Amino acid sequence: MIIIIKKEHDEKQLNNLIGWVKKQGLEVDLSEGSHSSVLGLIGDTSKIDIDLVRSLDIVESVKRIQEPFKLANRKFHPEDTIVDVSGVKVGGDNFTIIAGPCSVESEKQIIGIAEAVKKSGAKLLRGGAFKPRTSPYSFQGLRETGLELLLKAKAETGLPIVTEIMSVRHIDLFKDVDLIQIGARDMQNYELLKEVGKTKKPVLLKRGFANTIEEWLMSAEYIMSEGSKDVILCERGIRTFEPYTRNTLDLSAAPVLKELTHLPLIVDPSHASGLARLVKPLSLASVGAGADGLMIEVHNDPPHALCDGAQSVRPEQFDDIAKSVNNMLPICGKKQIL
Amino acid sequence: MIIIIKKEHDEKQLNNLIGWVKKQGLEVDLSEGSHSSVLGLIGDTSKIDIDLVRSLDIVESVKRIQEPFKLANRKFHPEDTIVDVSGVKVGGDNFTIIAGPCSVESEKQIIGIAEAVKKSGAKLLRGGAFKPRTSPYSFQGLRETGLELLLKAKAETGLPIVTEIMSVRHIDLFKDVDLIQIGARDMQNYELLKEVGKTKKPVLLKRGFANTIEEWLMSAEYIMSEGSKDVILCERGIRTFEPYTRNTLDLSAAPVLKELTHLPLIVDPSHASGLARLVKPLSLASVGAGADGLMIEVHNDPPHALCDGAQSVRPEQFDDIAKSVNNMLPICGKKQIL
Amino acid sequence: MIIIIKKEHDEKQLNNLIGWVKKQGLEVDLSEGSHSSVLGLIGDTSKIDIDLVRSLDIVESVKRIQEPFKLANRKFHPEDTIVDVSGVKVGGDNFTIIAGPCSVESEKQIIGIAEAVKKSGAKLLRGGAFKPRTSPYSFQGLRETGLELLLKAKAETGLPIVTEIMSVRHIDLFKDVDLIQIGARDMQNYELLKEVGKTKKPVLLKRGFANTIEEWLMSAEYIMSEGSKDVILCERGIRTFEPYTRNTLDLSAAPVLKELTHLPLIVDPSHASGLARLVKPLSLASVGAGADGLMIEVHNDPPHALCDGAQSVRPEQFDDIAKSVNNMLPICGKKQIL
Amino acid sequence: MIIIIKKEHDEKQLNNLIGWVKKQGLEVDLSEGSHSSVLGLIGDTSKIDIDLVRSLDIVESVKRIQEPFKLANRKFHPEDTIVDVSGVKVGGDNFTIIAGPCSVESEKQIIGIAEAVKKSGAKLLRGGAFKPRTSPYSFQGLRETGLELLLKAKAETGLPIVTEIMSVRHIDLFKDVDLIQIGARDMQNYELLKEVGKTKKPVLLKRGFANTIEEWLMSAEYIMSEGSKDVILCERGIRTFEPYTRNTLDLSAAPVLKELTHLPLIVDPSHASGLARLVKPLSLASVGAGADGLMIEVHNDPPHALCDGAQSVRPEQFDDIAKSVNNMLPICGKKQIL
Numbered sequence A, B, C, D: 001m002i003i004i005i006k007k008e009h010d011e012k013q014l015n016n017l018i019g020w021v022k023k024q025g026l027e028v029d030l031s032e033g034s035h036s037s038v039l040g041l042i043g044d045t046s047k048i049d050i051d052l053v054r055s056l057d058i059v060e061s062v063k064r065i066q067e068p069f070k071l072a073n074r075k076f077h078p079e080d081t082i083v084d085v086s087g088v089k090v091g092g093d094n095f096t097i098i099a100g101p102c103s104v105e106s107e108k109q110i111i112g113i114a115e116a117v118k119k120s121g122a123k124l125l126r127g128g129a130f131k132p133r134t135s136p137y138s139f140q141g142l143r144e145t146g147l148e149l150l151l152k153a154k155a156e157t158g159l160p161i162v163t164e165i166m167s168v169r170h171i172d173l174f175k176d177v178d179l180i181q182i183g184a185r186d187m188q189n190y191e192l193l194k195e196v197g198k199t200k201k202p203v204l205l206k207r208g209f210a211n212t213i214e215e216w217l218m219s220a221e222y223i224m225s226e227g228s229k230d231v232i233l234c235e236r237g238i239r240t241f242e243p244y245t246r247n248t249l250d251l252s253a254a255p256v257l258k259e260l261t262h263l264p265l266i267v268d269p270s271h272a273s274g275l276a277r278l279v280k281p282l283s284l285a286s287v288g289a290g291a292d293g294l295m296i297e298v299h300n301d302p303p304h305a306l307c308d309g310a311q312s313v314r315p316e317q318f319d320d321i322a323k324s325v326n327n328m329l330p331i332c333g334k335k336q337i338l
Helices: A011-023 A050-054 A107-120 A144-157 A168-174 A190-198 A213-224 A253-260 A269-273 A276-289 A315-332 B011-023 B050-054 B107-120 B144-157 B168-174 B190-198 B213-224 B253-260 B269-273 B276-289 B315-332 C011-023 C050-054 C107-120 C144-157 C168-174 C190-198 C213-224 C253-260 C269-273 C276-289 C315-332 D011-023 D050-054 D107-120 D144-157 D168-174 D190-198 D213-224 D253-260 D269-273 D276-289 D315-332
Strands: A002-005 A027-032 A037-042 A059-063 A083-085 A088-090 A096-100 A124-126 A161-165 A179-182 A203-206 A231-235 A265-267 A293-297 B002-005 B027-032 B037-042 B059-063 B083-085 B088-090 B096-100 B124-126 B161-165 B179-182 B203-206 B231-235 B265-267 B293-297 C002-005 C027-032 C037-042 C059-063 C083-085 C088-090 C096-100 C124-126 C161-165 C179-182 C203-206 C231-235 C265-267 C293-297 D002-005 D027-032 D037-042 D059-063 D083-085 D088-090 D096-100 D124-126 D161-165 D179-182 D203-206 D231-235 D265-267 D293-297
Touching: A002 C002, A011 A027, A011 A037, A027 C027, A037 C037, A050 A059, A059 C059, A088 A096, A096 A107, A096 A315, A107 A124, A107 A144, A107 A315, A124 A144, A144 A161, A144 A168, A161 A168, A168 A190, A168 B168, A179 A190, A190 A213, A203 A213, A213 A231, A213 A253, A231 A253, A253 A265, A253 A276, A253 D276, A265 A276, A269 A276, A269 A293, A276 A293, A276 A315, A276 D253, A276 D276, A276 D315, A293 A315, A315 D276, A315 D315, B002 D002, B011 B027, B011 B037, B027 D027, B037 D037, B050 B059, B059 D059, B088 B096, B096 B107, B096 B315, B107 B124, B107 B144, B107 B315, B124 B144, B144 B161, B144 B168, B161 B168, B168 B190, B179 B190, B190 B213, B203 B213, B213 B231, B213 B253, B231 B253, B253 B265, B253 B276, B253 C276, B265 B276, B269 B276, B269 B293, B276 B293, B276 B315, B276 C253, B276 C276, B276 C315, B293 B315, B315 C276, B315 C315, C011 C027, C011 C037, C050 C059, C088 C096, C096 C107, C096 C315, C107 C124, C107 C144, C107 C315, C124 C144, C144 C161, C144 C168, C161 C168, C168 C190, C168 D168, C179 C190, C190 C213, C203 C213, C213 C231, C213 C253, C231 C253, C253 C265, C253 C276, C265 C276, C269 C276, C269 C293, C276 C293, C276 C315, C293 C315, D011 D027, D011 D037, D050 D059, D088 D096, D096 D107, D096 D315, D107 D124, D107 D144, D107 D315, D124 D144, D144 D161, D144 D168, D161 D168, D168 D190, D179 D190, D190 D213, D203 D213, D213 D231, D213 D253, D231 D253, D253 D265, D253 D276, D265 D276, D269 D276, D269 D293, D276 D293, D276 D315, D293 D315
Parallel strands: A096 A124, A096 A293, A124 A161, A161 A179, A179 A203, A203 A231, A231 A265, A265 A293, B096 B124, B096 B293, B124 B161, B161 B179, B179 B203, B203 B231, B231 B265, B265 B293, C096 C124, C096 C293, C124 C161, C161 C179, C179 C203, C203 C231, C231 C265, C265 C293, D096 D124, D096 D293, D124 D161, D161 D179, D179 D203, D203 D231, D231 D265, D265 D293
Antiparallel strands: A002 A037, A002 A059, A027 A037, A083 A088, B002 B037, B002 B059, B027 B037, B083 B088, C002 C037, C002 C059, C027 C037, C083 C088, D002 D037, D002 D059, D027 D037, D083 D088
C-alpha cells in the first residue's frame, strides 16, 4: 500500500500515522521528496482499512498494491485448485458441465432430465428447490420437497447435485447436497457465506449482478476464511444498460480470474442471456475464453416450465451443445468430455 | 397485461393460452386484427409470470400495464402512509432526520453523538452494530454489544433507534430496536425480508445499489405481504461508471416514488457519496426533490472512526446542515423541524 | 504522478525510464525501499501518457496525483469563472434559467414561448434547429430556417439564444448565436470541440450520457486549449440500469465540479428525466445541490411538439417552477432572479 | 405498434389520434374491451415518433412491435450481407482478421507490421492516422501523413487499409481508404454518418461504449439510408462498473445481431479489454460467439508505442492467436483462413 502525504502536513500527525501502521505489524518506507512524501507499507496489508487511511487530514490519496484477498489469491497458491465434488473434478484441465432444470417440479421431471443430461455428458445435476423470485407472488420453489426429489434423482442416476441455499436456517437441510450454490443476490450475504464456509462443503459462488471481480473474490475469501478450500466461481452476467439480453455476460472475467485466483470458473450462459437460443454460441464463447465448465438450464418442456422457461434448452439441444463444446476443448487446453 | 400473438399461430395453442389465463381468475379481451392478435388480460395480473408467457411459441411479446406490486401501490392506497416509529412520525408533511455514527464504538461515543444530534434536530438515532463489510478481515461491528449500547443511548436521550439486521438468526436480538434496517446488499435477501415482515415492526428498506425502483418496491411488497404495513424506503445511491463518488445518488427516484407508492422515502447522502463534504449540498438537493427525511452519518472524530470515517460529518457540521434544511422545508411543502 | 516499479526490475530499464521522464521536462524523486521502488514525477504531468507508462515491463502500476486538466482546474484558477453571454452573467452568485422549446417549429411558436419564458424569469432562450435524432426517419429540425427563427425571437424579445451545433461545416451559420451548445452525443467529437473553441464564443458543453466527470472536464479543456475561456458545463443525466427515467440525473456532480473546476454548471432536468412532471422537483433539487442555473424545455402545446413533447412543461408550469426556485436561491447562496 | 388508451379518455381525442395515424399512411385496428382500449398500428411504423405518441393525454403506454430499423433488418433481407472490401470478403462463412498498430508512427513501422500480420493471416491492415484522445495534450496521430504512410504500406503489401475518420472536413482525404472506420465516440455523430454514407464506401461502424444494440443498428441505418449498403459492425466493449478491464466486451451481441441484422460483425478484443494478455482468450471467445472476424492491435514494440501500447500484442503473439482461431473456425461454421 502506498500512502501519498499532502505537501503541507503536520509532522506530528505523520508520526502518529507511521506509529499506527507499525502497530499493525507492518514496516514503513518513507520517501520524503522535495514536493511530496510517500509512505510505502510493507507486509500483509489486507487488514488495513483503506477508507480510514484515506480520510486522514494529512493524506492526499492511497493506492493499494496488493490485492485485498489472500486465500483466493494465485500469488500465494500458484497451482490451479481442483475441486472434488463427490468424485467429479472441477478445475485444472477438466471441463465440467452442470445441467438441469431451473426448478425441480416433480420426481418424473427431475429424473427424466437427469438421465438425459447425463447421457449427453453432464457430470453434475442442477435444480432449484429454494427459488429467489423478485415477486412474493411468484412460485417460490418446492423447497424441502425439491431437495428430496433432487436426492432421488441422484440415487437414480449417480449424478452429484447442485442447488441454491437462501437462508442460514436451511444449512442442515443441505447436508446431503454435493455442491451448495450461493446465488447472485446473496453474494454479499456475509452471514450466509460464513455459515456455508463452516460446513466445509464445496460451494458454487455466483457473481452478484452488479459486483466487481474484486468484490466477488472477497466473498470467496469470506467462505475460505472459515476453513473451506473448495470454492467454484460462477459468472452469470452483470447488469448493464443493454436491454436485449437479461444481463451482459462478462467473459473477460474468465482470463482475468485465471490471473488473479487459483479457483475454478464455471459460466452460466442461461441466466446471463435469459434466451435459450443464445445458450449455444455463449457456451462456445465461454470455452474460448478459458472457462472450466458450464452450467446450463435444460428442461424437457420449456414453455411449461414453472419458471425461467424462456432460457431453458431442450435435452436434444443440450446434446448438440455438449458435442460442439467437446470438439473445441483440445484447442483450449482442456480434456475432452465425450 | 397485453399479450401480442404472432401473426402465424396455431389456433389450438391460442385457445390453450386463453383457457390457462381464465383459470388464473382473469378475464380476457381478444382483438383479432387482420395483421396481429392482441390479448388483453383483465383483473389482478400480479400473479402472472411474465417470463413464462413470453416464452410461449405463439407469443410475439408481452407488456405489463399494471405494476406488479399491490400493497405498496399508490393506486390502491392513495394517501401517504405515515409510519410511526415509537412516536416519531415519518411521511406525509413530516420531515425526519436520522443521524448517528456508522458504527457503534463505545458507550461514551454513542451517547455523546446521540445527545449532539438530538440537540440539532435529529429525531432518530442510527448506529451500526452488525456491519456488512466487503472484507472478512475488516471490523465487523460490535454486534450484540453494539445493540446494548444503542439501547443505553436510547434510554439516555429518548431517541428511538435504527440499526441494520444481517441474518434471520438475529431476529430475536432486534426485539427492542424501533426501526429495523435492511441494508442495500440484503434488499433481495427474500428469506430475511419475510421474517422481518413477520415481526410487524417498522422497517427501513435500503435500495440495493444495482436495483431498479420496481425491484425495490417488490422487496417492500415481500415485507408487506407478511402483514407489516410500516415500510420506509431509503435511497442511498446506485452503482454507475462514475468513479468520483462511491455511488451515484438517484434523486429522480424521489418524485418517481411519490407517484408509484404511498410509502415514505428517506435519503442517505453519506453512503451515496462517501464524502463528508458532499453531504450538505446533497441534503438540500434531497429536500428539493421531495424526500421525507434524511439519514446522515455523524461522528465526533471522523478520522478515527472504525469504519466509513471519510463520509461522516462532525456534530457542528450536522447542526449547520439541519438549519439549512429547516429553512428549505416550507418551500417544499413540509413542516419545519426546528 | 507516482510510478510503482516492480520488485525485480532491470536497472538499465529503470534508468531509461528516468531519463525519458526528465526529457519531458519533469523532475524525478526516486524512493528505493527494501521491497519496492517508487518514482515521484514532479512538474506538469498532464502531457504524460499514463497508459504508455503503465505498459512498460518494469512498471507495477501508476497513480495520477494531479488532475489531467489544467485550464479548467480550480487549483490554477481559484475564483469562479463568470461567463458573459451577450450581457447575461452565468456563474458566481448568479442563477440563470435557460428556457425554450426542444425544437423551433415556427415563428409564432418560438416568439410566443420566448415572450412567456422571459416574463417568468428566463434570461436565455433555447431552441433546437439542428436536432440529433436516433432515427434517420425522425424529424431532424428546421436547420438553417430554425436558426433564422431563433434570431427573430431574439430581435423581438432581447433574449440571447442558445442552440446546438452538430457539424464543423455549420460553424459559420452559428456566428450570431450567443451561446453554442455541444450536445451530449458530441461531447467527445474532438474536431468539433476544437473548431468551436477557435470561435472564442461562449460554449454550453453537455455531459455525454456515459462520460465521467473527468472526461467531461477534458472535453472542456479541448475547447479552452484553443483560446476560449467561456465554457459552461451542463449536466443532463447519465445512462444507468434504471429504466423509469430516460437517464439518471447525477446531482452529486454539482458539488464535485465546484471543487474541481471554476467553470459554471447548468442542470437540464428535462432531458435527464424525460418526464415533464419530474421537472419541478428536479429543478429544486438542482438548486439545493449548488447548480448555477437550469435549462428547461417549455412548450405551449407539449402533446403536439414535433419532438420530446413528453418532457416539456407548459408556460404556466414554468412560471410556477421559476417562482419556487427563486424562493430557494438565498438559502443556497445565490441572488434571486425575480 | 400497440397504443394502449387510458380507461377514461375523451372520445374526440381518440378519434383525432386515429385520424392522425391514418394520415401517416397506416391502418388502425381498434380493440375496445370493457377495461381498456388498444390501438394496433399496421404498416411501416418506423417513421412514427414513439415519444410524441406516449406524451398524449389519452395514452397509457405504447409498445413498438417492429424494430425501428429497416435497411439493416434481417426480416427484410434474410441473407447475410457479404461486404467486399477491395476484394476481401467480410460476412457469410468468411472469417476476416484486421490487424495493425493503434497509430501509424513511421513508414518503417507500418510496413514492417503490415508484412508480419499479412504472413500470419490478416487480410486488412488497420492503423490510426487521426486519433481521438481524451486529452488535448496527448498525441493526436500523424493525421494526413499517417494516411500517406498507410497507402504506402498498402502499395507494398497489397493489404487494403482501414482507418478512422473524425470529421466531415476530412472526407476527401479518405477517398483511397478501403474501409472507413467510424469510432465509438462518433457512433451518434449523425452528420458524419450521413456524409460517410454518401461516399458509398464500405464502413466499419464501431459500437458506442454506452450504446444499445438498437441504437447501433439505427446508426447503421443512418449510413444505409444515404444509399450505402456496405456496413460492417464492430463490437469493442461497453462501459460498465467493472474497473479491471477498460470496457466489458459484450459477446452476447454477436448472436443477437445475427438474429436482428444481415450485416457482418467484427470483434475488437484489444480495445475492449485494454490488456494485451487478454486478446487471445477473447479472440477465441469471439469465434465461439459467432463473430465474422477480429480486429487486433499489433505492434512490433508495444512498450514504446505512442499510444495504447498496453493493449497491443507482438507479431509473434498475433501469429499464435491466428493459428488457434484457425483451428476453431470449422467448429463454428466458418471457412479456415490458413
